[in-house]
Amino acid sequence: MRIAVFMGGVSSEREISLKTGKAILESLQRQGYDAYGVELNHENLLSAFLENEYDLAYLALHGVYGEDGRIQGLLDILGKKYTGSGMIASAVSMDKNLTKHVAENVGIPVPKSYLKEEINSIEHYPIVVKPTTEGSTIGLYICNNLEELKKAIELSGDKDITIEDFIKGEELTVGVLEGEALGVIRIKPKSGLYDYTSKYTKGMTEYEFPAKIDEISYNKAMKYAAKIHKALNMRGISRSDFILRGNELFFLEVNSCPGMTETSLVPKVATLKGYSFDDLTKKMVENFK
The missing domain is CATH 3.30.1490.20 (ATP-grasp fold, A domain)
Known part of the structure; x- marks a missing residue:
């Protein structure tokens, strides 16, 4: 089986996607898979999927034209297998407002x-x-x-x-793999705000996992993350973000294709279940052979 790892793209998250794609590609090759990378840009956004030879498209794309259902729809038309959530789940989860409506409908609290x-x-x-x-x-x-x-x-x-x-409280994130909540991370930005600089500048944020919060809130975050994953009919890996204010937990958003570098949040929290980075990429491939 030949695997093409699609990365880059045209969204504002292009550089993060390239890092994700490189880490995934190295992991697959390290495990002996016949895998190669394809870097997407404005010129080959369509042709790359038509002209390359592959049995499985491993999607390492973030943002629009990657995580929003359009690429997934294209691959459906082409009859190609791909990792991660399908077209509808990707499109809905990409829209924060639509996702919040779904969350409310299944009993998950969200900010007003x-x-x-x-x-x-x-x-x-x-x-x-x-x-x-x-x-x-x-x-x-x-x-x-x-x-x-x-x-x-x-x-x-x-x-x-x-x-x-804006709800001031503890920032939490929960990784989910095929419906299984992996654990809760507490995000502790030194600046007080988990913005782009805090997220991608080394040393600017501490990540506490498992999160040292009360057991009820911890279990609730796990339950809600698995619940939204199921409600949206997501596949593969997702990551849900929450704010904990006292004993009140609020859902913010879910990512259908979260960052997957060696130091990203999902690989960190997956270690709580005994999964290595290679285990995660292997599971993504095995589920879509």
Whole structure:
């Protein structure tokens, strides 16, 4: 079986995707798989899937044209097998607003959201503004008043955005592998905010796993992550993010193709179940032979 690891792409998360793809490719080759890498860009976004020879597309893509269902739909049309969630699950999970509606429908608490037309009636701050279909905390704004909120909306341009209550608390993330919650990580950014700099600058954030939180909240985070994975009919690996305020747990979003470098969050938390990085990539391949 020949495996093509597709990485890069055209989203704002391109550089992270390249790191993910390289780590996955090295893992597969280390295990003896017939695998090679394909770097996507604006010129070959379509042709790369048509012209390369492969039995399985290992998707290491983040963001739009990669994690949002469009590539998955293309591969479905081509009759090609691929790793990760299918077209519909990818598309819905990529949209933070749609995902929050699904979460609420299955009993998972989420922060209160607002429409652009409602901002003048917001009584409590701070408020978060973030792109609805992008990750890696790119384009994230914390607004302390109406003036800052209007500025954040303006800076977001024509992007679809999510406007919601900013909930101050412990940042948690839970990895899920084929429906099995792997464990909970507590994210402790030294700056106080888990933004792009804190996420990708070495030494700027501490990761505590298993998270040292109360047992009820820990188990609830595990339960909710597995629940949203199932509700969206996700496959392979997902990662759900939460905020814990006191004993209140709020779901923020789920990633259908989270970062997969040796130091990424899912490989970290997977060690709590005894899985190595190679175990994870092997399971992704074996489930889609």
